[in-house]
Amino acid sequence: MNDPNMNDPNVVIAAESLGKSYGALTAVAGINFRIHRGECFGFLGPNGAGKTSTMRMMQAVMAPTSGTLRVLGLDVAREGKAVRQRIGVCPQTDNLDVDLRVRENLLVYASYYGLSRSERERRADELLVFADLEAKANARVPELSGGMKRRLTIARALVNRPEVLLLDEPTTGLDPQARQQLWQKLRELKESGVTMVLSTHYMEEAERLCDRLVIMDHGKILTEGTPRALVESHVGREVATPSQVRPAGLEDVFLHLTGRGLDA
Amino acid sequence: MQPFFRGAWAVAARNLRVWRTMALASVLGNFGEPILYLLAMGFGLGRVVPPLDGMTYAEFIAPGLVVSTVMYTATFEMTYGSYTRMAEQGVWDAILATPVTPTELCMGELIYAGVKAGVGAVAVLLVVAAFGLVQSPLAVFVLPLGFVAGVLFASMALAVTTVSKSYEAFNYYFTLVVAPMFLFSGIFFPLEGSPRWLKLFAQVLPLTHVVQVSRACLRGTFDGTAAVHVAVVLAMTCGGVALAAAGARRRLNH
Numbered sequence: 001m002n003d004p005n006m007n008d009p010n011v012v013i014a015a016e017s018l019g020k021s022y023g024a025l026t027a028v029a030g031i032n033f034r035i036h037r038g039e040c041f042g043f044l045g046p047n048g049a050g051k052t053s054t055m056r057m058m059q060a061v062m063a064p065t066s067g068t069l070r071v072l073g074l075d076v077a078r079e080g081k082a083v084r085q086r087i088g089v090c091p092q093t094d095n096l097d098v099d100l101r102v103r104e105n106l107l108v109y110a111s112y113y114g115l116s117r118s119e120r121e122r123r124a125d126e127l128l129v130f131a132d133l134e135a136k137a138n139a140r141v142p143e144l145s146g147g148m149k150r151r152l153t154i155a156r157a158l159v160n161r162p163e164v165l166l167l168d169e170p171t172t173g174l175d176p177q178a179r180q181q182l183w184q185k186l187r188e189l190k191e192s193g194v195t196m197v198l199s200t201h202y203m204e205e206a207e208r209l210c211d212r213l214v215i216m217d218h219g220k221i222l223t224e225g226t227p228r229a230l231v232e233s234h235v236g237r238e239v240a241t242p243s244q245v246r247p248a249g250l251e252d253v254f255l256h257l258t259g260r261g262l263d264a
Numbered sequence: 265m266q267p268f269f270r271g272a273w274a275v276a277a278r279n280l281r282v283w284r285t286m287a288l289a290s291v292l293g294n295f296g297e298p299i300l301y302l303l304a305m306g307f308g309l310g311r312v313v314p315p316l317d318g319m320t321y322a323e324f325i326a327p328g329l330v331v332s333t334v335m336y337t338a339t340f341e342m343t344y345g346s347y348t349r350m351a352e353q354g355v356w357d358a359i360l361a362t363p364v365t366p367t368e369l370c371m372g373e374l375i376y377a378g379v380k381a382g383v384g385a386v387a388v389l390l391v392v393a394a395f396g397l398v399q400s401p402l403a404v405f406v407l408p409l410g411f412v413a414g415v416l417f418a419s420m421a422l423a424v425t426t427v428s429k430s431y432e433a434f435n436y437y438f439t440l441v442v443a444p445m446f447l448f449s450g451i452f453f454p455l456e457g458s459p460r461w462l463k464l465f466a467q468v469l470p471l472t473h474v475v476q477v478s479r480a481c482l483r484g485t486f487d488g489t490a491a492v493h494v495a496v497v498l499a500m501t502c503g504g505v506a507l508a509a510a511g512a513r514r515r516l517n518h
Contacts, residue, residue: 095355111277
């Protein structure tokens with residue numbers, strides 16, 4: 001690594017010309033970014049922008065096809081096991097263990113990280129409290145609401161006390177109330193000092209949670225900055241629509257950069 | 265414990281935990297079919313079959329039925345069971361997001377199937393013993409035999425699962441591999457005196473060698489020939505495990 005920043009202890013994740021292609025299809029087209037300790041960093045973009053491929057490479061479950069990606073100073077392609085030991089992952093689709101009860105999901109998941117029996121028990125109880133699921137400890141997974149399942153999935157991602165938490169579209173599919181509740185949990189986590197990386201196609205989510213973010217489209221990063229700076233530099237403070245003048249948001253940034261809306 | 269076995273054991277323990285909650289129903293399932301075969305073939309058909317090698321027909325087929333349970337238990341578990349965990353429930357995806365590697369996951373699945381198959385074999389052995397069809401205390405070796413043979417059949421099935429795109433593939437595997445193995449491995453008739461093609465065919469079927477070891481244990485006639493069969497079973501198990509692990513790495517490393 002010629003780049004001195006690669007060894008900066010405050011850089012938790014660093015991508016250099018990172019690319020991923022599936023045969024002829026390029027999902028991620030050579031992107032660069034750095035994520036710092038303690039921040040919440042977002043990947044915003046429409047479906048198919050390359051967010052999930054980028055997330056999966058950071059999770060060390062999928063190898064890059066070009067460039068380099070280091071998580072906690074480790075190369076994801078060569079040291080994937082060591083990376084996974086130190087991160088937490090909340091996947092896009094729920095994959096809670098439906099054969100196990102709520103508390104068992106935490107106990108069993110902790111065993112994959114090699115936690116001792118007493119530590120597994122302690123973590124399971126702590127995380128049930130964190131996820132407001134103490135009353136559901138012995139419930140079966142299919143009995144949980146969508147919001148409860150998400151909270152359990154995030155709790156599960158924390159069993160190994162990860163240094164980085166990767167959240168792939170954490171609130172997709174949730175109703176507005178459950179989304180608000182989840183954002184509250186994520187803010188609590190951020191305040192506790194966990195570095196968070198999240199992908200989303202909700203502008204509001206990115207604006208509320210992220211310290212910094214990149215906007216992705218067609219596998220490329222279009223722009224990077226704080227939510228406020230992005231809005232101010234690309235569209236100004238307010239947007240005039242035919243019927244009203246309203247505060248500008250990240251959706252307007254995306255519109256400005258691509259000429260189309262995020263849900264397009 | 266070494267980290268490698270820690271990961272594999274965590275996976276096996278997860279499956280055993282799930283199995284434990286429904287162990288009774290599942291062990292009854294193990295009993296069911298072999299006992300039906302024992303009653304219909306052993307005591308029904310057996311009345312018109314002359315003694316073989318000094319054994320009644322029921323005595324002759326009992327050791328094979330004990331290990332056919334091993335084959336069916338391990339195969340069902342590593343086809344339909346594993347495919348469900350892999351492709352339907354997302355259990356494997358969740359596991360692979362942790363430090364557990366595809367190879368460790370594969371080993372954990374195989375250990376679990378081996379344990380379940382070994383327990384199934386002992387369950388059937390107890391029933392067979394209750395019918396007075398066990399002649400030797402060497403029959404206790406059915407437990408380790410059931411475990412090793414369970415891993416063998418599990419590894420074959422898991423190798424198939426790692427190349428399957430849907431449950432459909434398992435119909436072929438059961439019809440083309442498992443059923444012929446059940447019928448032509450010397451469970452129901454002695455291979456000595458069979459046509460040459462059948463004898464040769466039987467030698468490539470893993471179950472043939474497992475049946476011979478089981479019969480030697482239940483009759484107490486463990487000799488050099490039986491030892492050769494043990495060696496064949498162990499060699500086939502190593503080959504099968506290597507194949508399943510390679511399949512898991514190919515399917516699960518993205």
